[in-house]
Every structure is written in C-alpha cells, then in structure tokens.
Amino acid sequence: MFDSLSGRFDAIFTRMRGRGRLSDADIDEIAREIRLALLEADVNVRVVKDFISRIKERATGAEVAKSLTPAQQVIKIVHEELVATLGSTTVKLTMNPKPPTVVMLSGLQGSGKTTAAAKLARLLKSQGLQPLLVAADLQRPAAVEQLRVLGKRIDVPVFYAKEGSPQNAVDVARSAFDEAARLGRNVMIVDTAGRLQIDEALMDELIAVRDIVKPTNSLLVVDAMTGQEAVNIAVAFDQAIGLDGVILTKIDGDARGGAALSVKAVVGKPIIYVGTGETLEDFEPFHPDRMASRILGMGDVLSLIEKAEAAFTAEDAQATEEKMRSGQFTLDDFLDQMQQVRKMGPIGNIMKMLPGVPKELKGAEVDESQLGRVEAIIRSMTAEERRDPSVINGSRRSRIAKGSGTSTQEVNALLKQFKTVQQMMKSMSQGKKPRLPIPGMPIR
Amino acid sequence: MSNLLLVLIVVLVAAAAVALVVIGYRLAIARRSQSALLAPPETKTPINAQEVEPDPDQAIISPPVELKEGGTDTGLDSKEELEEALRAEATRAEATKAEATKAEATKAEPLRLRDRLGRTRAAFAGALAGVSGRSSMDDEAWESLEEALISADVGVSTATRLVEAVRASAKAAKIKDGSEVEGLLRREIALLLSPADRTLQMAVSGPTVWMFVGVNGVGKTTTIAKLATREGAAGRHVVLAAADTFRAAAAEQLGIWAERSGATLVRGDEGADPGSVVFNAMASANSRGADLVLVDTAGRLHTKVNLMEELKKLRRIVDKTPDSLTEVILVLDATTGQNGLTQAREFAAAVEVTGVALTKLDGTAKGGIVLAIQSELGIPVKIVGVGEGPEDLIPFDPEEFAAALFGE
Numbered sequence: 001m002f003d004s005l006s007g008r009f010d011a012i013f014t015r016m017r018g019r020g021r022l023s024d025a026d027i028d029e030i031a032r033e034i035r036l037a038l039l040e041a042d043v044n045v046r047v048v049k050d051f052i053s054r055i056k057e058r059a060t061g062a063e064v065a066k067s068l069t070p071a072q073q074v075i076k077i078v079h080e081e082l083v084a085t086l087g088s089t090t091v092k093l094t095m096n097p098k099p100p101t102v103v104m105l106s107g108l109q110g111s112g113k114t115t116a117a118a119k120l121a122r123l124l125k126s127q128g129l130q131p132l133l134v135a136a137d138l139q140r141p142a143a144v145e146q147l148r149v150l151g152k153r154i155d156v157p158v159f160y161a162k163e164g165s166p167q168n169a170v171d172v173a174r175s176a177f178d179e180a181a182r183l184g185r186n187v188m189i190v191d192t193a194g195r196l197q198i199d200e201a202l203m204d205e206l207i208a209v210r211d212i213v214k215p216t217n218s219l220l221v222v223d224a225m226t227g228q229e230a231v232n233i234a235v236a237f238d239q240a241i242g243l244d245g246v247i248l249t250k251i252d253g254d255a256r257g258g259a260a261l262s263v264k265a266v267v268g269k270p271i272i273y274v275g276t277g278e279t280l281e282d283f284e285p286f287h288p289d290r291m292a293s294r295i296l297g298m299g300d301v302l303s304l305i306e307k308a309e310a311a312f313t314a315e316d317a318q319a320t321e322e323k324m325r326s327g328q329f330t331l332d333d334f335l336d337q338m339q340q341v342r343k344m345g346p347i348g349n350i351m352k353m354l355p356g357v358p359k360e361l362k363g364a365e366v367d368e369s370q371l372g373r374v375e376a377i378i379r380s381m382t383a384e385e386r387r388d389p390s391v392i393n394g395s396r397r398s399r400i401a402k403g404s405g406t407s408t409q410e411v412n413a414l415l416k417q418f419k420t421v422q423q424m425m426k427s428m429s430q431g432k433k434p435r436l437p438i439p440g441m442p443i444r
Numbered sequence: 445m446s447n448l449l450l451v452l453i454v455v456l457v458a459a460a461a462v463a464l465v466v467i468g469y470r471l472a473i474a475r476r477s478q479s480a481l482l483a484p485p486e487t488k489t490p491i492n493a494q495e496v497e498p499d500p501d502q503a504i505i506s507p508p509v510e511l512k513e514g515g516t517d518t519g520l521d522s523k524e525e526l527e528e529a530l531r532a533e534a535t536r537a538e539a540t541k542a543e544a545t546k547a548e549a550t551k552a553e554p555l556r557l558r559d560r561l562g563r564t565r566a567a568f569a570g571a572l573a574g575v576s577g578r579s580s581m582d583d584e585a586w587e588s589l590e591e592a593l594i595s596a597d598v599g600v601s602t603a604t605r606l607v608e609a610v611r612a613s614a615k616a617a618k619i620k621d622g623s624e625v626e627g628l629l630r631r632e633i634a635l636l637l638s639p640a641d642r643t644l645q646m647a648v649s650g651p652t653v654w655m656f657v658g659v660n661g662v663g664k665t666t667t668i669a670k671l672a673t674r675e676g677a678a679g680r681h682v683v684l685a686a687a688d689t690f691r692a693a694a695a696e697q698l699g700i701w702a703e704r705s706g707a708t709l710v711r712g713d714e715g716a717d718p719g720s721v722v723f724n725a726m727a728s729a730n731s732r733g734a735d736l737v738l739v740d741t742a743g744r745l746h747t748k749v750n751l752m753e754e755l756k757k758l759r760r761i762v763d764k765t766p767d768s769l770t771e772v773i774l775v776l777d778a779t780t781g782q783n784g785l786t787q788a789r790e791f792a793a794a795v796e797v798t799g800v801a802l803t804k805l806d807g808t809a810k811g812g813i814v815l816a817i818q819s820e821l822g823i824p825v826k827i828v829g830v831g832e833g834p835e836d837l838i839p840f841d842p843e844e845f846a847a848a849l850f851g852e
Contacts, residue, residue, distance in 0.1 A: 109661070141696075150692050225783045
C-alpha cells in the first residue's frame, strides 16, 4: 500500500523530470494513480469518475507554476478540488429563531448516533445553549439507558418514555416538546434508532418522527470507515427525510474517510461535525481541508497544530525555538520538550502527522519505553551536568549509569547523540539543510 | 542501542518541528486575518477566525488511562429505576418476540443467505445488466466488471487481480459471452473463498470460550445475543461475559439478551476492569459446568495501542483455562470499506482471530472486503448476520456470496 499520493507520484515524476509541462499521457497516468488513491480511500466509484474528469480538465490547461514541481502542482489541484467538493468553509448548525432548535440524528445501526447525540449536547452546552436529549431509539435494547447514562455524565436532561407511557418513537418525539418547554430548553437533540435504508417499516417510522419534530437540522450520522455503500445510505436517507448535514464519526481510526467525499458529492450537504475519540469531549467542527489531506494520506498538519497548541503555549514554543537556534538547548530543555511532546500522544503518531518526514522515520517503531530510559539518564544527572554535559567525566558517567539503571555505554551514546542533534538544530534554524546523523534520511 | 538513538532523534525532530510549526502557524494566522480584513466581503471572515482559533479544550487528548475511568456513575438514579427500565425493556422484548414468532410462522423455511440478499440483487442488477447481456467483451465491459467489484468493497487490488485472472481464462477458453464471463468470475470468487472450515469449534472438554472483538458499532453484542439464543435453544448452558465495561449501558443491553435467551450473565460495574469480568465469567463457567462462554468486549479502534493491549490481556485471562478458547471472532460490518482489512490484520496480530462475523448483510452493502481478508490473511467468514431478530444468523455460503456480489 502506498503511503501517500505524493509517494505514488514520485515514480512518475522522476521519469519526466526537467519538463515544465505535463503531456496528455502524463496526465492520464497521473489520473490513474489518483483514481487508485481515491478508491483505496473508499471514495465511491462514480464519485471518483466525476472527480477525475474534473482534475484532468484542470491539469491539462494548467500552466505549471514556476515555484512548484509538476508533482506539487497536480497535488495542489487535487487538494483544491477535494476541498472544494468537501465544502470550503466550516458550517454551523442552523438555529431556529423560535426555539427549540431541533437536531434529529439518523443513520445505520452502529454508526454512532447515541454517542454523537451526547457529544453534540456537551458541545452545545459548552457554547451556552440548553440542550435536551430525546431518546427516540426504542429498537436497540438498553439504548435509552445508554443515553440516560451519558446525559447524566454531561449533566444534560434526557427525555425518554417512562413505563406506562406509549413505547414508540413518534409519541416520545411528540411529548418531548412539552418537556423542552417545561425545562426551558432551547435545543432538542433527537436520537433515533439505527436502521438500514432499505428497511421500509423503520424508514416510515423515521419519516413520522421527522413530521412531528420538524427538525431545524436533520443530520445523518456516518461512520468514517464506511465503504462504497456510503452513497446508497446518504441518497436513501436524503430522499426519505431530507438531510441538512452530516456527522462523520470514528475518524480517530486510520480509515481514510473517503465516505465523507462520497456523501458530500452525492447529496451536496455539508459535513458539520466529526467524532474524534472515545470520550465525550472528542467532537469537533469539520474542517474540509484537513479531511482532504487525510483522504490523500498527506499528513494531518492542522490536527497536529491543535494538539501542539494544547500541549505547548506559543511562548514556550518561541522560547524553545530561540534556544535551539542559539545552540543553548540544554538537556533540561530536552527533557522538557520530551515531556511536552509525549503529552501529545504516542511519538509514533505524531511523526505520522508531520508532513515531509521521511519514510524511514515515519515507519520506525518507536518504543515508548526507551523514552523512559532516556528520561532516567537525564534525571540522574546533576543540574550542572545537564546545563553543561562537557563536565561529565568517567566517574560521573558511571554514577549516572548506576543511578538510572543503564550502562555507561548508553550514557555515552546519549551524550554523543545529543551533541550531534544540538548542532543539527542550530544549522536547521539557520535555514541550512540539516544533515541527519543517520544515512538516507534527508528532511525536506 | 540504535533504537535509543532513533528515539532521541525522533523526539527532537518532533519537538523542533512542533515548535517551528507553531510559530510559523501563528505568523500565518496573523497574516491571514490581516488579508481577510482586506478581502472582499464574500469571504466570510468570522468563520475563518473561528476556524483558526480552535477551542483549546477540543484538542486536549487525555492520557489513555483516564479513558476508562470516571465512569463510576451508573447514571441510573436508583435500583427501582433500573428495574423499571429493565421491565420496560422486557415488555418491549415480549412484543418483539411475539412479532418474531408471527413472522416465523409465515416463513417456515430456514433462512438462507440467498433469501436475505434478494433486495440487494434487485438493486444491483442494473449495474451489471450491461455485461451479462453482451455477446462480446470489450475493454469497457471488463472495466465495468471491475467497477462492480469495487462497488462491492472488494478493493482495487483484489478486483483487478480477479478480473485479470478471469480475462486470461476467458481468452484461453475463447469465451466471449457476457453472462458466461460473469459465471467464470463468480466461480473464481467462490474458489477464493472455498477452502475454509467455517464451523465454530467446541473445546474437547470443559467450557468452550468464544471471544468477540471489533471496532465500535459493528454489532458485537447483537451477534452474541443471536448466538446465545441459538446455542441455548440447542440445549447448551451459555454464560455471557459482559466485558464491555466502557460503553454506557452495554452490560444492560447484554443483560436483556441474557434474560431473553436464558443465559447466565456475568457483569461488572461500568468502568470496572474488563479483565475481572472475564475472570469471574471463567470461574462461574468452571464451577457451574457451563458449556459455552461468550465474551463481549468493548468496541475499540485497532489504532488504540492501549486498548489493544487490554484485549491481549483478556485473552491471556481466558487462556489460563487451557484449550478453552476455540474461537476469536472479529465482528465486521458489511458496510465497512477498505479499512476492514487493516482492522482484521491488527486484531489478528493482537489476539489471533479465527474467524469473521459479517453483520448487517441484509442491507445493500456487500461486505466485499471479506474477500481480501480471506485471501490475504486466511481468516474465513464463519457467521453472517442479516437482521435484528435472534434467529437472523445464517451460515456463510461462498457460492451465494459470490452471486450476491454481482446481483446475479
């Protein structure tokens, strides 16, 4: 499997290096690669066809810009088209001028409606709204309980059918309005049962619920791992109940999420939110540009930045950069950095998100326990040693090794490596191409 | 030793890159918002601003350990309330059961894949009509055959390989007729799937354990419920181990099914260590002389290292009763695309998956990814789920599956 579209193009472009313009044959070949990349990302076959013909058109006419290699040019076009198809801005929910605003969630079984309902409620609540969760999934055993537990966790009331009252989704939906009024809630989030789009009885029920709640936002919940079927699902739900938008769930996996593109392309409704993790906070507005990069396998820089911003402050970063540049980057700073970086998650994941990191590094299995050893070595040094490692002599070395439960060889290796990297940092920040101490690892 | 060096470099490169990126990004934002102010009114500045200033708490990733904690609140106010909820469920269950029996009465024959896939075929026939009606195959026809396979989530490489193989044999046998070509392709697919033992194995002595794993929302609990019903009806004493202590009300869901099928439920509190649940379930099965333990695990993405480690631990606990674990079933949703192969690979690496349960095959999704899973990893489909009723579980038949891929 290819790691990224740019990786695929490399082979083609090395053959035609030196030419400023793409021939028709080149474009055909590139188009095939793009098709393959998109299909592997689960974009629907028909959507891919349309998409490719648009790319071909633009690529044929395009002057290759001076600043870009043909490869970059094509990738830029593909990326731009992807962003354009996915929707160029982040879309928000429509608010009903006359409350309550009703958000109705629908989708297949297991797409993540109940979880998405609770996550959305939490997000809206944090924005100062007063949501009410409505448990209209009376099909799956314990679905109501699940929503109640989640509601309690985020401190949002949940309306559900009590014993004795009618046990059907339409009645629950109807009575929910009174409850919203009684509790003074201005947003109603209706969780419906999962259903296959060809299950007529359940689709009729969904239509009946829609007619009662008249959703301000009818959102389809789609699993990011969905394959070619995404198109059929989206079209069928759109025809039955009319959709205003989409919630894409489980994007914290490694699926490329081509379903997002398929759905947007066939029903034309924007993706509004994405579910990004297991906890109820893991829910964000959708960013088309990030999704485009992901579909192309291009490294999710923006998400990395967000993670970085959560772990570092800008001042910290500035200070670090300053130190690196001036070559005053000490082992203390390194320890600090290491802890910050670890806060962002497993190192391996971070490397995957960084663009332009060579394959050798990206694929490298980074053993997190090794980080512990490095940390132990540094922590076994005195403050003076950390500031200026050159004072470390033989006896200090063996003391450090003993203190950290490592060997003097390891201590040596660390010190030596640190020195090299220190120099590398310095030259990197001076704009020189860094020379990494491992052969075959140029950094772009 | 070289690993240590690698780690060091990786950390520093990451740190440096992160630092530089953050600074560069800040500058870019400053520039962007400046130019946004100067830009014509149709560029929506507020949205831009919102986009670049992400809510800090949205990006925070809590350390993995905490994921499983903080769940002590069961969410149900009192015992009575829980009982009330369960009673309500039971009433509903009765209704469903009654309906199910009614449905069964009208349809006495046992369900087969073919019956359930009828709708699928109808929906799909249009796409292939072009090929089967052809008297000769041109490039376009071959391409549409390949596209049909890709549409069924078979995946580009498997589809290409299949079509090329058929193309070669069609040429050798001088077959030109579209419907004959289709027949060839069907046989090729069935062949790819054929050599496999699809029976769910029982332990030679003592309780048998089947463990169910998979990503979130694929239908693990429902599949277990169906099996519990089937095996219970066959006279086996079934223990259900509710080792999904993470998802809210997952144990309740399984409990309702236990009640319906007469199985014994072993559960822990929400947020409890799933290992303890499995341990207790094994102890209970051993002491009661139960025949079968079905272990329901929490849905987890195969990319979450800590959760995959937890799964390995569960397996180790079961393995303490030697030779009891005969099946580790990966539950896979038929709508899953190419990621299904990665899922299978990762779960297999972690807990040695023995078979696949393909769920939700009663929709229009084809589940073509199981072709790749069997041909590349050698893991066969053992169970097919086609509905929500307890009896909607059917054996997998390669011939019928192949036919369904083409809508026949």
